[in-house]
Amino acid sequence: MKMGVLGSGMVGQAISARLAELGHEVMIGTRDPNKLGEWSTLNQKAKIGSFAETAAHGEMLFNATNGAGSLMALEMAGAGNLSGKILVDISNPLDFSKGFPPSLIVSNTDSLAEQIQRAHPDARVVKTLNTVTARLMVYPREVADGDHQIFVSGNDVDAKSQVAELLKSFGWIHILDLGDITSARAAEMYLPLWVRMYGALNSGMFNVKIVK
């Protein structure tokens, strides 16, 4: 499948490399192709493009940009290039401007995923993967044989179902549907706890498993 990954930081690189490994036709979108020099040598199957080129290329799109810049990046990607497509939103609206711990740019009665869905009503936004570190997003079996949860939120049930299939191809076993796009508030507001657990555990390679 043609995949367009917007954002070339750690998350964008991890998602792109994994999608290419799984045989998808990947383009990674960046404002700064130079930053991908070494990475592109290692990942020659993935093309590099602008945000607009990447959004035009992908049948399924991923927002892996920094949360603070996501709305701008998606505007640069072009509303027409997003229309009708599944947009997997992995971003977190973290504000590090006042140091540690980060706060959220938007929260509580709204979320970044909802802002993105409102800005692009024709895109089929599915929030997921934002609750784990980049490596674990795409290799979930590296922790506890994959026996832990990932969440999905979105208004489009068919889009969530397709994203769940993709997550399974990454290795995810337990995929919990939290509800419509407003439930992305819950997944984004989990980040402050994730940051504290990261601090207490001294490693990002962890996740939560629901026990009942």
Next chain:
Amino acid sequence: MKMGVLGSGMVGQAISARLAELGHEVMIGTRDPNKLGEWSTLNQKAKIGSFAETAAHGEMLFNATNGAGSLMALEMAGAGNLSGKILVDISNPLDFSKGFPPSLIVSNTDSLAEQIQRAHPDARVVKTLNTVTARLMVYPREVADGDHQIFVSGNDVDAKSQVAELLKSFGWIHILDLGDITSARAAEMYLPLWVRMYGALNSGMFNVKIVK
């Protein structure tokens, strides 16, 4: 030990009954003793008092009031009755005034626990137990043999240590220190996710286990 439990809802009743069961001298504080009629017949070891009487009685105190009313309840309890004592804050600042899902009255750059600590600088506030349902707070072994996490936040290391001992007496095994009282933001901001998981699982008898 003399324990004062402020709040006579489900959480206050669960904490009080468990503390009495463990042999502590419990007083439960309420604005409305009538509401405890049936409960007090079943829990004759626990005394019933006003917020002030309960706070005066307890060597260790528990804020089990509704988050929206906690600051007022603690004011009624009397600053002098809180001074120097461990105040275990179990409350959640949930706002259901706009229906489901609830939002938080305070979040992101502040928390209810911090507001309580600021209002009562001589109290030794420890945030904990707010991330699980009332029954599970005091009988953690009823889910997955207790193999899941509870969090503590607070500025006073000795107070956190004493609260951890109490939690162990309830049956808690994995007690994770998130940091100072500002880390209570993380525990409180987890609630929206808890609410969504509750909706997806159709039961409150669950918790998260950290896997790594």
